[in-house]
Amino acid sequence: MRIDSMFLKPPETADAVTVEVEGRPVVVPRGASAAAAALIAGLASTRASPVTGEPRAPYCMMGACFECLLVIDDEPSQQGCLVTVRPGMRIRRQEGAREL
Amino acid sequence: MKRDFDFVVVGGGPAGLAAAVQARSLGLSVALVDEQPAPGGQIYRAVERAEAEGRAAALGADYRDGLALVRAFRDCGAVHFASRQVWQVEPEGRVFATDGRESIVLRGSRILVAVGALERPVPIRGWTLPGVMTVGAAQVLHKSIGLLPSPGVWIAGSGPLVLHFAAEVVAAGGRLAGILDTARGGLPEAAIANAAGMLRGWRYLARGLGYLAALRQADVRRVTGVEAVEAVGEGRIARVRWRVNGAWNEAPAEGLLLHEGVIPSTHMTFALGCAHDWDDAQRCFRPRTDDFGATDVEAILVAGDCGGIGGARVAECQGRLAAIGAATALGRLPVPERERLARPAREALARHRAIRGFLDALYAPPPELLAPPDDVIVCRCESITAGRIREAVALGCRGPNQVKSFTRCGMGPCQGRLCGPTVTGTIAAELGVPPAQAGAFRVRPPLKPVRLGELAALAEPGEGA
Ligand SMILES: Cc1cc2nc3c(=O)[nH]c(=O)nc-3n(C[C@H](O)[C@H](O)[C@H](O)COP(=O)(O)OP(=O)(O)OC[C@H]3O[C@@H](n4cnc5c(N)ncnc54)[C@H](O)[C@@H]3O)c2cc1C
Ligand code: FES
Numbered sequence: 409m410r411i412d413s414m415f416l417k418p419p420e421t422a423d424a425v426t427v428e429v430e431g432r433p434v435v436v437p438r439g440a441s442a443a444a445a446a447l448i449a450g451l452a453s454t455r456a457s458p459v460t461g462e463p464r465a466p467y468c469m470m471g472a473c474f475e476c477l478l479v480i481d482d483e484p485s486q487q488g489c490l491v492t493v494r495p496g497m498r499i500r501r502q503e504g505a506r507e508l
Numbered sequence: 509m510k511r512d513f514d515f516v517v518v519g520g521g522p523a524g525l526a527a528a529v530q531a532r533s534l535g536l537s538v539a540l541v542d543e544q545p546a547p548g549g550q551i552y553r554a555v556e557r558a559e560a561e562g563r564a565a566a567l568g569a570d571y572r573d574g575l576a577l578v579r580a581f582r583d584c585g586a587v588h589f590a591s592r593q594v595w596q597v598e599p600e601g602r603v604f605a606t607d608g609r610e611s612i613v614l615r616g617s618r619i620l621v622a623v624g625a626l627e628r629p630v631p632i633r634g635w636t637l638p639g640v641m642t643v644g645a646a647q648v649l650h651k652s653i654g655l656l657p658s659p660g661v662w663i664a665g666s667g668p669l670v671l672h673f674a675a676e677v678v679a680a681g682g683r684l685a686g687i688l689d690t691a692r693g694g695l696p697e698a699a700i701a702n703a704a705g706m707l708r709g710w711r712y713l714a715r716g717l718g719y720l721a722a723l724r725q726a727d728v729r730r731v732t733g734v735e736a737v738e739a740v741g742e743g744r745i746a747r748v749r750w751r752v753n754g755a756w757n758e759a760p761a762e763g764l765l766l767h768e769g770v771i772p773s774t775h776m777t778f779a780l781g782c783a784h785d786w787d788d789a790q791r792c793f794r795p796r797t798d799d800f801g802a803t804d805v806e807a808i809l810v811a812g813d814c815g816g817i818g819g820a821r822v823a824e825c826q827g828r829l830a831a832i833g834a835a836t837a838l839g840r841l842p843v844p845e846r847e848r849l850a851r852p853a854r855e856a857l858a859r860h861r862a863i864r865g866f867l868d869a870l871y872a873p874p875p876e877l878l879a880p881p882d883d884v885i886v887c888r889c890e891s892i893t894a895g896r897i898r899e900a901v902a903l904g905c906r907g908p909n910q911v912k913s914f915t916r917c918g919m920g921p922c923q924g925r926l927c928g929p930t931v932t933g934t935i936a937a938e939l940g941v942p943p944a945q946a947g948a949f950r951v952r953p954p955l956k957p958v959r960l961g962e963l964a965a966l967a968e969p970g971e972g973a
Contacts, residue, residue, distance in 0.1 A: 414763030
C-alpha cells in the first residue's frame with residue numbers, strides 16, 4: 409500500500425540514483441539510505457511486527473531502533489537506515505516472520 | 509591492509525575525529541571506524557556533501573564549523589573505515605566491524621569508544637504507528653539528502669534540538685503543521701539555581717531566542733504547556749492529540765516527530781563490562797571515567813556524548829584529552845608533557861560545560877516518560893506494554909534482566925536500546941527505589957546481528973584478522 413510521503417519530494421540532483429521499491433522505480437538522491445528511499449516512495453509501512461503483525465516504519469534513522477528492517481536485494485533483515493542505495497537496488501517490505 | 513594500531517577509534521563524530529587528529533599529532537597509528545559513509549557524526553553529518561551542494565550555510569554556522577574538523581581528520585593520516593558497523597569490541601582490544609557483507613577485525617592497544625548519543629525514547633500512545641518518527645530522524649534526512657517534512661507534519665517535545673530543527677526546516681523554505689512544546693512552563697527551580705551556567709551560556713540562549721523569532725516570523729504554530737501527546741490512526745498516524753491544562757485537543761497529522769532530549773549510547777560500554785553510574789541530572793546511566801576518559805577496563809577509553817551528554821564542543825575537548833591520555837598510557841608521552849598539552853583542552857572543556865546543568869534542569873524529562881501509563885508500548889520489538897512490566901514487578905522481578913526473562917521485553921533485535929531507559933524507570937518507580945538500584949539490561953555481544961556466514965569467514969585463517 410502507498411500513501412503520499414510525509415516528506416516533500418527530494419531536491420533534484422544531477423547524480424540521482426534509481427532504485428526499485430516494492431517493484432516500482434523510484435529516483436532518490438545519491439547517498440540516500442534504503443530506508444530513506446522507502447520513505448520517499450511513500451510506503452505506508454516498511455515491515456510488519458513479527459510479534460503482532462502491526463505495520464511499522466523507520467523511527468530513528470540512526471541505527472538504534474531496528475524498525476527499518478527491510479529485504480534488500482533479496483537479503484532479509486537489513487537495517488535499511490544504515491545501507492546506502494546503489495543503482496538498481498531492490499528494496500522490499502519485510503513481512504512477519506522473525507528472521508533475526 | 510594494516511590491521512594493528514596504537515589507537516582504534518569507534519565513532520566519527522566530533523569526539524572521535526578530534527581524538528584521531530590529536531593521536532596522530534602525537535605519533536600514534538590510528539584507525540577510525542564509523543557506520544556513516546562520511547565523517548561528521550550526528551551534528552556534522554554529511555557536512556562535506558552539504559557544502560559541495562551549497563546547502564551547508566542554511567544548516568547553520570555551528571554545522572558548517574564542522575568542516576574544519578572533518579578536513580583536519582581527512583589530512584591527519586588516520587585510516588578511515590567508513591560505512592562499517594562495529595558489532596563487537598573485546599576488552600583486550602579487538603574490534604569487529606561489518607559492512608553488511610563482510611567483517612574485518614582490527615586490533616588496538618587502546619580503543620576509544622566515541623559512539624555518541626541516541627534520542628531518549630518517547631513512549632507515548634501511538635508511537636509505534638508508521639508516520640511517527642523522531643526529530644533526529646527527520647534531521648538525518650534533511651542533513652544527508654535535503655529532505656523536508658510535508659507541511660502537515662507536527663513536532664512534539666522539548667530540548668534544544670526541537671527548536672533547532674524547526675528553524676532549520678523554515679530556513680530551508682519548508683513548513684510545519686506546528687510545534688507541541690512539552691517543556692514544563694517557566695524555569696524550574698533547579699535551572700534558576702544554575703544561573704551562573706545560564707549567564708555563561710548566553711550565546712547559546714541567544715541562539716534559542718533567535719530560533720523562536722524565526723519561527724514566529726514564519727508563522728509556525730507553537731502550543732506551549734503541553735502535558736501529554738498521543739498519535740492516533742489505523743495502520744498509520746492520522747491525527748495528533750495533546751493535553752493542555754487538563755483538556756484534550758486534536759488535529760489532523762501527516763506525521764509526528766518526537767524528541768525529548770538525548771541520552772548516552774551505552775550499549776558498547778555495558779557490553780565491555782565497564783562500570784557505569786546513574787546520572788541523576790541527565791536521568792541516564794553513563795560509564796565511569798577519569799579525566800582522560802579512561803574506564804575501569806584498561807584498554808578502553810570513552811569520549812563525547814556516549815560518556816554523558818555535553819554537546820559537540822565538549823565532545824571535541826574530551827576526544828583530545830582521551831588521545832593525550834592514551835599516548836601517556838602507551839608510554840609515548842611523559843606525564844609533564846601530558847599535563848602541558850591537556851591544559852588548554854581542560855580549560856575549554858570547563859567553559860563549554862558551563863551551561864549543561866542549566867540545560868539539564870530546563871529540559872528534564874517528565875516522569876511519565878520514564879514510567880508511562882499501563883497501556884503504552886515500552887518495548888517496540890516485542891510489543892511489551894508498561895502494564896506487563898508492572899505485572900512482572902508485582903510477581904517479584906527486581907530488575908530489568910528479570911523482567912526480560914519474564915516478558916521478553918528487551919529481547920528483540922534492538923537488544924533493549926530503545927526500551928532500556930523506560931524499563932529501568934518503570935521498575936524504579938514501582939519499587940520506589942533509585943534507578944541505580946533497579947539497574948540496567950546486561951548487554952551481550954554481538955551488538956548487532958551478524959550473519960553466520962560472516963562469522964564463519966572470520967574463523968578462516970588469513971581472512972579478516
Ligand atoms: C539524532 C541526533 C541529532 C543531533 N543533532 C544535533 C545538532 O544538530 N546539533 C547539535 O549541537 N547536537 C546534535 N546532537 C547532539 C550530538 O550528540 C552532539 O552534539 C555531538 O554530535 C556529539 O558528538 P560525539 O562525537 O560524542 O557523537 P556523534 O556525533 O553522535 O558521533 C558518533 C558516531 O559514532 C557512530 N557509531 C555509533 N555506533 C557505532 C557502531 N556500533 N559502529 C560504528 N560507528 C558507530 C555514529 O554513526 C556517529 O557517526 C544530535 C544527537 C542525535 C542523537
Ligand atoms: S530506523 Fe531505527 S534503526 Fe533504522
